[in-house]
Amino acid sequence: MLIPLFLPPCMKPIQEFYPLISQPRKVVITTHQKPDGDAMGSSLGLYHFLIQFGHEATVISPTNWAGFLDWMPGTKSVLDFDLNKEKGKKLIEEAELIFCLDFNILHRTKNMESWLEAANCTKVLIDHHEQPQESAFQYGISNTGKSSTCEMVYDFIVESGHSDKLNKDIATCLYTGVMTDTGSFRFPSTKASVHRMVAHLKELGLEHSIIHENIYDNFLENRLRFIGNALLNRMDVIYELNTAVMYIPKSDLLKYDIRTGDTEGLVNYLLTIQGIKLAAIVIDRDEERKWSFRSKGGFDVNTFARLHFEGGGHMNAAGGRSSDSLNETLKRFYEVIKQYQQQLQ
Numbered sequence: 001m002l003i004p005l006f007l008p009p010c011m012k013p014i015q016e017f018y019p020l021i022s023q024p025r026k027v028v029i030t031t032h033q034k035p036d037g038d039a040m041g042s043s044l045g046l047y048h049f050l051i052q053f054g055h056e057a058t059v060i061s062p063t064n065w066a067g068f069l070d071w072m073p074g075t076k077s078v079l080d081f082d083l084n085k086e087k088g089k090k091l092i093e094e095a096e097l098i099f100c101l102d103f104n105i106l107h108r109t110k111n112m113e114s115w116l117e118a119a120n121c122t123k124v125l126i127d128h129h130e131q132p133q134e135s136a137f138q139y140g141i142s143n144t145g146k147s148s149t150c151e152m153v154y155d156f157i158v159e160s161g162h163s164d165k166l167n168k169d170i171a172t173c174l175y176t177g178v179m180t181d182t183g184s185f186r187f188p189s190t191k192a193s194v195h196r197m198v199a200h201l202k203e204l205g206l207e208h209s210i211i212h213e214n215i216y217d218n219f220l221e222n223r224l225r226f227i228g229n230a231l232l233n234r235m236d237v238i239y240e241l242n243t244a245v246m247y248i249p250k251s252d253l254l255k256y257d258i259r260t261g262d263t264e265g266l267v268n269y270l271l272t273i274q275g276i277k278l279a280a281i282v283i284d285r286d287e288e289r290k291w292s293f294r295s296k297g298g299f300d301v302n303t304f305a306r307l308h309f310e311g312g313g314h315m316n317a318a319g320g321r322s323s324d325s326l327n328e329t330l331k332r333f334y335e336v337i338k339q340y341q342q343q344l345q
């Protein structure tokens, strides 16, 4: 029998990390670029938990984030790596523990990737996406059955025996992510455990209506005009493939002064058309053409995004990218979906 000379490092179960929670350390908590409600909520929820043990913790976001997340408790102390690289690099270099939340492959931290890779400390993964890069983490939990990383941070706190540390700030942050990642509790990922968790958060003083307003009723007029234009002029429905696609040229982003977060959720409008199984939107960002994919039923957009658009995510919600022009990447989309005629019908 051949004995392997080298065994790849293996991610130890998160339970083995629990005894280390109460030992104060220099901690960095980070998440994916352009963090959404779940990324920011889980990072800040964990932050408000860890500081109670005397950890010296900083949340670092690889990039900026949507303005509608600015009200969350602790957001002001989040470091934007793009804007403050020197400080970010120093914090990562000096960190004894790095928590990686709501992503599972280091390149999703964009400019931070090489610094995280080089960091020679303990990295802990908490995430619910498909196909984790396990070799990058010493401890972790990856569970695609979970509604959100926020739910997993809640489990982390409760299962490690520290429920007494849950407070209103943590509840506010965790509710935000579970609400946004479940489409306000409508996706199939909303199991009984999600509602039980929310009940517990309510008992801690959670004011959920304020959070809904802060997230969903916090835009400027220009965003609605932009959406109106996109629905009218930038949408194509391919009925024979039960697919709807939307394409946003850079000129629209400029004309309507569109900011980070303003396009979030736009792809969901496409899924409201009767019979549509695949919805896709591509946005012409400065550095790349960014795709969002959503599906209903058995069409696996995680695999689709991985195979054709350098992306990934979940079975029914994924993202991807392309370096081609908007026209080219759109043309390629029309070509590749033809291969999926059977699955889409």
Ligand code: 5GP
Binding pocket: 032, 102, 105, 108, 129, 291, 292, 293, 310, 311, 312, 313, 314, 317, 318, 319, 320, 321
């Ligand atoms: P969204 O379309 O809202 O940006 O992303 C949908 C889901 O796919 C989210 O869970 C997000 O984290 C994930 N996702 C988005 N873009 C990418 C990507 O480029 N690569 C991977 N692996 N996941 C992505």
Ligand code: MN
Binding pocket: 038, 039, 102, 128, 148, 149, 181
């Ligand atoms: Mn998430």
